[in-house]
Amino acid sequence: MLRMIGHRVSCAPFVHAREAFGIEKGRVVGVGVRAAAAAAAGGKEGEVSRSSEISIGSGSSGEFVKSLADLYPRLPCRHCKGLAEVSCDKCTGEGKLAKGGWHKKNPVDLDRIIGSKWTAMESTFGWRHFRVHSKRRGSGKDWFVEMSATCDESTRFWVNVKNLKERERWSMGWLQKREIIADKDTAFKLSCKACKGTGRLPCICTLHNPEELSLEIIEV
Numbered sequence: 001m002l003r004m005i006g007h008r009v010s011c012a013p014f015v016h017a018r019e020a021f022g023i024e025k026g027r028v029v030g031v032g033v034r035a036a037a038a039a040a041a042g043g044k045e046g047e048v049s050r051s052s053e054i055s056i057g058s059g060s061s062g063e064f065v066k067s068l069a070d071l072y073p074r075l076p077c078r079h080c081k082g083l084a085e086v087s088c089d090k091c092t093g094e095g096k097l098a099k100g101g102w103h104k105k106n107p108v109d110l111d112r113i114i115g116s117k118w119t120a121m122e123s124t125f126g127w128r129h130f131r132v133h134s135k136r137r138g139s140g141k142d143w144f145v146e147m148s149a150t151c152d153e154s155t156r157f158w159v160n161v162k163n164l165k166e167r168e169r170w171s172m173g174w175l176q177k178r179e180i181i182a183d184k185d186t187a188f189k190l191s192c193k194a195c196k197g198t199g200r201l202p203c204i205c206t207l208h209n210p211e212e213l214s215l216e217i218i219e220v
Contacts, residue, residue, distance in 0.1 A: 080203035088195035095199035097192050103163045106172055110135065110143055113161075117145065119175040121168060125155050129174045150174070 076082035087093035111157045113132050127149040133156065134146040142160055149155035164170050169182070191197035 009195050077205040085200045088199050088201050090194040091192035093199040095197045098192050117174050119171045163187050
């Protein structure tokens with residue numbers, strides 16, 4: 001009950017209430033929360049640090065907040081192992097994607113294929129450079145060409161024209177070793193747009209997103 005003394009109001013009951021409930025200088029400390037925080041910190045109830053207390057009026061908006069940084073240490077993200085980035089799932093971390101459509105095929109003109117020069121992307125019968133010696137049609141619609149090694153004409157074999165069109169197996173003309181390596185790295189593949197050719201993507205974990213760092217603060 002408030003006692004009216006003239007035009008003034010006595011605040012003595014509020015002073016006693018403030019002392020009884022631990023309200024001092026704008027800080028509110030609940031007895032149960034204080035004891036729990038002390039137990040988590042390994043001390044007694046009266047030895048709670050300021051960082052583990054629930055404070056009022058400390059923020060700009062005056063809401064109740066409590067930092068969990070002291071009580072719950074951070075753990076590495078299980079997706080990126082703390083690296084803040086993961087392998088691109090579109091290109092499996094390679095940074096490049098196989099070309100499709102026309103870029104994946106060698107243009108083959110059957111009318112002028114005799115005498116044309118070709119390079120095997122993998123060593124075939126010990127050789128890489130070949131010339132088309134002859135052609136014939138199979139039992140169906142498929143065509144076959146007889147390949148003859150440039151440095152050893154006795155080395156000959158038949159290849160389906162469908163295989164000759166595949167850039168991963170054959171390349172038109174006679175390529176040098178450095179050109180073969182360059183073709184394997186770039187000619188058959190395009191830069192991955194998802195990761196911009198890096199093969200890596202930022203981890204979606206909120207621990208690495210500055211906009212989500214507020215999740216470390218819990219409202220009481």
